[in-house]
Amino acid sequence: MRKILRSLANMSLLQQLSAIIIVFVGIFIGFFTIYLRGNIDDFVTNQCMNIIQRSQQTVIDNVVSGKQGYSELTYDSDVMHFVFQRDKLKTYYGSATYSEEFLKDITRMVAAHGSGWIESNVDLEGKMYYYRLYTIDSATKVISLMDENYGKSIASTLLSSVSNNTALIFSLMFFLLMIWVGTIITPLHQIQSYVEKVRKGDEQAVMTVERGDEIGEMARALVDMKEEIEDQEKTKEEMIHNISHDLKTPIAIIKSYAESIRDGIYPYDTLEGSVDVIIENADRLSKKVQSLLFLNRLDYVMDQERDTDKTTDMITLVNNVCQSFKMIRPEVKVEKYLQKGVTFKGDEESWRIVLSNLLDNALRYAESEVVIDVHDDMLTVFNDGQPISEEQQKRLFKPFERGDKGKFGLGLSICYKVCNTYGYKIEEENMPNGVIFIISAKEPAEVKKDRKSAKGKK
Numbered sequence: 001m002r003k004i005l006r007s008l009a010n011m012s013l014l015q016q017l018s019a020i021i022i023v024f025v026g027i028f029i030g031f032f033t034i035y036l037r038g039n040i041d042d043f044v045t046n047q048c049m050n051i052i053q054r055s056q057q058t059v060i061d062n063v064v065s066g067k068q069g070y071s072e073l074t075y076d077s078d079v080m081h082f083v084f085q086r087d088k089l090k091t092y093y094g095s096a097t098y099s100e101e102f103l104k105d106i107t108r109m110v111a112a113h114g115s116g117w118i119e120s121n122v123d124l125e126g127k128m129y130y131y132r133l134y135t136i137d138s139a140t141k142v143i144s145l146m147d148e149n150y151g152k153s154i155a156s157t158l159l160s161s162v163s164n165n166t167a168l169i170f171s172l173m174f175f176l177l178m179i180w181v182g183t184i185i186t187p188l189h190q191i192q193s194y195v196e197k198v199r200k201g202d203e204q205a206v207m208t209v210e211r212g213d214e215i216g217e218m219a220r221a222l223v224d225m226k227e228e229i230e231d232q233e234k235t236k237e238e239m240i241h242n243i244s245h246d247l248k249t250p251i252a253i254i255k256s257y258a259e260s261i262r263d264g265i266y267p268y269d270t271l272e273g274s275v276d277v278i279i280e281n282a283d284r285l286s287k288k289v290q291s292l293l294f295l296n297r298l299d300y301v302m303d304q305e306r307d308t309d310k311t312t313d314m315i316t317l318v319n320n321v322c323q324s325f326k327m328i329r330p331e332v333k334v335e336k337y338l339q340k341g342v343t344f345k346g347d348e349e350s351w352r353i354v355l356s357n358l359l360d361n362a363l364r365y366a367e368s369e370v371v372i373d374v375h376d377d378m379l380t381v382f383n384d385g386q387p388i389s390e391e392q393q394k395r396l397f398k399p400f401e402r403g404d405k406g407k408f409g410l411g412l413s414i415c416y417k418v419c420n421t422y423g424y425k426i427e428e429e430n431m432p433n434g435v436i437f438i439i440s441a442k443e444p445a446e447v448k449k450d451r452k453s454a455k456g457k458k
Helices: 003-007 013-065 100-114 149-201 215-260 271-305 314-324 348-365 391-393 410-422 443-458
Strands: 079-084 090-092 116-125 127-135 140-147 311-313 333-338 343-345 371-373 378-383 423-433 434-441
Touching: 013 079, 013 127, 013 140, 013 149, 090 100, 100 116, 100 140, 127 149, 127 371, 140 149, 149 215, 215 271, 311 348, 311 378, 314 333, 314 348, 314 371, 314 423, 348 371, 348 378, 348 410, 348 434, 410 443, 423 443
Parallel strands: 333 371
Antiparallel strands: 079 090, 079 140, 116 127, 127 140, 311 343, 371 378, 378 434, 423 434
């Protein structure tokens, strides 16, 4: 069965439709020739027997009442009746002429029957007859017969009606299916052509599939994906340019200061001061390289940490990180509102990186105030800087996305990955007087969804 389904999946839609129609027609033919034909035969037999019984009852009533004469009967012209007394033919009703052999066969059938009644069919002189044999009293019996021609005419009429109606319905269904498949194949061809153009690097590739179903959703998703890829490529190009610039500056300073010291010149007045400048720029260079390396291996590290049982005391961590950033912008007031006993799931070093990035970002944009609030599985970092534009909000947590005063554009992307790994979500909101970043525990359904998504990316 699996091989059949795999073979079917490898066919084109038109071939699949044709195969389905062929199978369906085969099933219908089997249904028509076996089940339906049998039911029609049963229906015809019942109809013939009902006609025979109704007509025979008139004969029985006349025999019992003593009426004589065929013309007095209400009868069906297709039914013949034979009345026997003491197994001998007394009279019969019908306009046909019967052979002597035919009458002998009828007489033998009546003589072989006891009391009561029987309905069946019999072959007489090469023709099939439906009959009903009824015993009026111990001496009198009536047998009524109808030949197969009447039944065949009913069956033929029914079969013709059913087959014609079925053929009409199938033709209409096939026509509608072809139209439906056409409406599927056409946009799929458009999607295929669009993907092929994008694969070849055609920046002018466009696709307009106006549908509200899954095909339309897929087409819109592909267009959105192309636009997002283009945006990411532009962001990466800009990021590479910025990284090159940011790396060249400390390298140039280190090189120029080292060459000056070698020549006996101290650009910063003293040897110690000049060496300190070299060390400072080397540290800047080291931090930038570490950020790039950390982001590169973050997926692997976080995958190992996904089911960790480690916890981090967020109160202690916030105090330590704030202490280390104390002299970055001493003119900015940093307020803390910390609820005791709050712990977050995960490794302390990973949360240190998250908090450091958020605090560094807040200090960079703040005008006069930064507020850190920790309570009930939630951490917020607020700064009273300018609001973030709607366009930047859409791409805020993507790698290589930098703000106006940003550095590498890696910090918030790292925060997003760490939070997502440990079952937390990070969001940004523009406030009336600034910007706030919120880290909070996810609902169970959200965590389950993210884990499925992570498995799919592997």
